[in-house]
Structure formats: C-alpha cells, structure tokens
Amino acid sequence: MLRIPLKSGKWFFAITFSAAGTVIMEYCAPVTLAEVCAALGAASGTVKVFAGGTDLLPRFVAGVNPPALLIDIKHVPETREIRRLAEGGFVIGSACSGGQISAHTELVRSWPGLTEAMDLIGSVQIQSRATLGGNLCNASPAADSVPALIASRARCRIAGSDGERELPVEDIIVSPGRTCLRQDEFIVSFFLPARNPRSADAYLRMTPRTEMDIAIASAAVNLTVDEQGVVNECHVVLGAVGPVPVYALPAARILLGSRLDEEVRQRFRRQISALCRPISDKRGSAEYRTDVTAVLADRAAMTAYNRALL
Amino acid sequence: MTISIHASVNGEPCQFQCGTTDTLLKVLRENLQLTGTKQGCGTGDCGACSVIMNGELVCACLVLAVECGQADIRTVEGLSSAGQLHSLQQAFLDNAALQCGICTPGLLMASKALLDKHPQPDETQIRYWIAGNLCRCTGYDKIVRAIMGCVS
Ligand SMILES: Cc1cc2nc3c(=O)[nH]c(=O)nc-3n(C[C@H](O)[C@H](O)[C@H](O)COP(=O)(O)OP(=O)(O)OC[C@H]3O[C@@H](n4cnc5c(N)ncnc54)[C@H](O)[C@@H]3O)c2cc1C
Numbered sequence A: 001m002l003r004i005p006l007k008s009g010k011w012f013f014a015i016t017f018s019a020a021g022t023v024i025m026e027y028c029a030p031v032t033l034a035e036v037c038a039a040l041g042a043a044s045g046t047v048k049v050f051a052g053g054t055d056l057l058p059r060f061v062a063g064v065n066p067p068a069l070l071i072d073i074k075h076v077p078e079t080r081e082i083r084r085l086a087e088g089g090f091v092i093g094s095a096c097s098g099g100q101i102s103a104h105t106e107l108v109r110s111w112p113g114l115t116e117a118m119d120l121i122g123s124v125q126i127q128s129r130a131t132l133g134g135n136l137c138n139a140s141p142a143a144d145s146v147p148a149l150i151a152s153r154a155r156c157r158i159a160g161s162d163g164e165r166e167l168p169v170e171d172i173i174v175s176p177g178r179t180c181l182r183q184d185e186f187i188v189s190f191f192l193p194a195r196n197p198r199s200a201d202a203y204l205r206m207t208p209r210t211e212m213d214i215a216i217a218s219a220a221v222n223l224t225v226d227e228q229g230v231v232n233e234c235h236v237v238l239g240a241v242g243p244v245p246v247y248a249l250p251a252a253r254i255l256l257g258s259r260l261d262e263e264v265r266q267r268f269r270r271q272i273s274a275l276c277r278p279i280s281d282k283r284g285s286a287e288y289r290t291d292v293t294a295v296l297a298d299r300a301a302m303t304a305y306n307r308a309l310l
Numbered sequence B: 001m002t003i004s005i006h007a008s009v010n011g012e013p014c015q016f017q018c019g020t021t022d023t024l025l026k027v028l029r030e031n032l033q034l035t036g037t038k039q040g041c042g043t044g045d046c047g048a049c050s051v052i053m054n055g056e057l058v059c060a061c062l063v064l065a066v067e068c069g070q071a072d073i074r075t076v077e078g079l080s081s082a083g084q085l086h087s088l089q090q091a092f093l094d095n096a097a098l099q100c101g102i103c104t105p106g107l108l109m110a111s112k113a114l115l116d117k118h119p120q121p122d123e124t125q126i127r128y129w130i131a132g133n134l135c136r137c138t139g140y141d142k143i144v145r146a147i148m149g150c151v152s
C-alpha cells in the first residue's frame, strides 16, 4: 500500500492508495467555509462530509467502501459555534457535539427538549463525537434529535459550490438514509427562532434498553401558552413510526386553545396513533409502536406544558 | 510513503505513520504497541477502546488516525506513575472489579474521565457514565464500588 502525504496551505490533506495504485480514500480538513465548498465542488468521485464519524466509521467496518474523498468539516469555526443572537434566537453549528450542546446552559434552558434529545444519543464516548448535523444528515427514521429539531421550527444554513440557501429542517430528509442536499452541499449551521415567553419543548423516546439503544418510537412537542395557560402555538413531531419523521399537524391542532385537560388529551392520543405508520420488526411490532407513540406524545406534551408554565 | 502525524501520547511527543482509513485504535495497538487499549466491537458499542483525546472520552475505534494531528491522547498505559498504580487501578484490584480483564482498560479510562469532570459523582451518575462500557464478567457492581471508593 502506497500513501502520499500532502499539505496545501493550512489544510491537512492526505491520500491512501491501494497496491494497484487506485485511490482508497482522500481525507482533507479545510478550515474555512469557502475551502469546504471548493473541495465539494471539485470532487469527481464519491464524496462524504465527515463530522463526528459515529455513523460513517462503523459502516466502513461493516464493509461499505469508503468514499473517494472525505471532507472533515469540524475545523471550520462556523460549524462549531453556539451563539445567542440579539433577538433571542440561537445559531448552532452543524458539527457541534452532543457534549458541547449539553454544556451550553443558556441553550439548555431555552430548548430543554432539543438538548435532551441530543443528549440521549449513545454513551459519553459517543456524545464526545456525535454531531447535530450528522444526526440529521444520516437520515435515520429513529434519529433522536430530528423530531425535536423539526418541532423547534429550526432552519438550516446550507452552503454549496455555487452559493448558499436556507431550508427548514423538515425538508432535509427525503427517505431513510437520503437527504435533499446535492453532492456539493453541506449544512453549516442551524438557526433556532427566538422564544416567546411561556414556551418550552420536550422529547421522549422508547427503547427496549434504558441506555445505548435506538428508539422504536419517539415524540417531540414544542408549545407556547398564554397568560391563562391556554396553548396558543404547538408543534408535534413523531420519530421512528414512518420512513421520515411525522409532522403531526392534526394532533397539534387538538391541543391548540386547550389547557391539556383529560378529554383533550384522549383525543390527542387517538389522533397521534392514527398518524403512525410504523413497520414491525424484531424490536417492536407496529401495534406496539402505534400505542406507545401516543403515550410518549401525551407525556411529552404534559412535560412541555408544565415547563412552559414555569 | 505514509502520512506522518505528530501527536502527544500519555504526555510524550509522538510521531506515527498511518493511512487515511486507519483508526486511532489500530495505530495505538499496531504502530505504537500500546496494546492496553482493547478492540472489541470496532463500532462504538462496547467501550473497550476508550481513550481520552483532548480531555474528552472517545472510542478509539471511531476516531481516524489522520484526525489526531496535535492531539493530546491518554491511554491506560499512562495511568500509573513512577511504578505506582493509579488510585483507580488499585481500587479495581482491591474490589476484584475484573475477571477476564478485557473491559478493564476502557473502564479505567472512562472512570478517569468521569472523576476528572465530576470529582464527586453519585452511584446513579457512575452507572450512567459507564453505560458505554460493556463487561460480560463482573455484573458491574464491583466496578461501581471500585469507582465509588475513589470518590474524594
Ligand atoms: C454506539 C452508538 C450509539 C448510537 N446511539 C444513537 C442514539 O441513541 N440515537 C441516535 O439518534 N443516533 C445514535 N447513533 C448514531 C450517531 O451517533 C448519530 O446519528 C450522530 O449524531 C451522527 O453524527 P456524526 O457527526 O457522528 O455523523 P457522521 O458519521 O460524521 O456523518 C453522518 C452522515 O451525515 C453526513 N453529514 C454529517 N455532517 C453533515 C453536514 N454538516 N452536512 C451534510 N452532511 C453531513 C455524513 O456525510 C454522513 O452521511 C449511535 C451511534 C453509535 C456508534
């Protein structure tokens, strides 16, 4: 095996060849947005953006061929910052790790649901590496942060070789494992809107084990209440019960104008179950997932509601 | 020709050669002969390969060696000093917190990272913290007791 080191400017660039002289994988770690975009635009073969690697690297071990080019984006400052804007919103870099997000007390206070969803991913070891952008772009139906990100009404800043665009998070995942991003595009950061007073979110998932397991069903609720404790804005998103996260608009409408009384919650639970389209597999039957999602959404709604009243 | 990476391993400057697809785990075990760090699953599930990189606990099997330029890496080999076991190592021995021992280096590094960040964890915090380190032999109780014995 022949390997050639190269350094271009400040960025680190390396390449590994097979004995036959073909490229196994190039790796580069650009330090500016423009360099990432240039690298993405110039790539001719398969290219993968690399953040924490917790989804990509296990796949190499499983025998999936590495891409011709791996672009490590986490040295670009815009992908690593968490910043509160003057108007109250937040910018979270796509390559912020779970550990970095949990440590940001202001963010955790404003967005307890989104941050607890991110914190559920894997172990301490995984939290050191797994990123918010990676969790979204891996496009798993069971990804924990995604329902909470959608419920938060977050928007993505996307950069590509011919400029930038912005999309709401729910437009990104198109099917299991696939996003709408072009090969020359990546997500730079997420923008979370400013919070009204008396707003809060919550996320709950069901896993057969308490730790180190993937959700068989999950629910995120983000809501706002008025001075009388009546819900006046509400977003409900369900995970792992369809090929892509389910934005449960008809269910959220049931909570609007209510104080989450028992009769309202009963109708809410029935509507949630009606919106589930889960698969049956060895980790849970479709019937069980449908039932448990209603319970999760109901409890997440109560948690978000009680947090919003605080 | 190989890629040359300069890092710090257990406080000593260190240079190693690697390919772009090599993991930190492979480099530690095969290039640097630091075989204390174990390979279990190779996919982030078992924690046998746990090391501390730039102050954070990571699975060495989920870090590419090419990412380690300038990194500060701590492995189980760096725990003892001047022939003296680290207090966690001694506590694992005193509590019989190992049987086959394959999980032990990873659990020691995970425990060290815990006590570095939270010097006074309670039992629940310890159990959640080590959830990413699998042990097939001990049933965890003795491991938890050993760590609790080191809480200042
Ligand atoms: C032991 C273990 C336990 C896990 N537990 C959970 C869990 O409980 N819940 C859960 O949801 N997930 C879990 N995961 C999966 C994984 O850790 C998460 O999905 C993680 O957030 C992925 O982030 P990453 O930065 O490591 O992704 P990477 O592996 O770096 O990338 C993942 C994918 O996203 C793409 N990508 C990354 N960043 C960007 C970007 N900014 N723009 C465009 N594309 C991008 C990559 O090209 C790749 O296709 C687990 C993984 C392991 C190994």
Ligand code: FES
Pocket: B038, B039, B040, B041, B042, B043, B044, B045, B046, B047, B048, B049, B050, B059, B060, B061, B062
């Ligand atoms: S070998 Fe790295 S986690 Fe199992």
Ligand code: FES
Pocket: B097, B098, B099, B100, B101, B102, B103, B104, B134, B135, B136, B137, B138
């Ligand atoms: S002592 Fe054997 S796996 Fe832990």
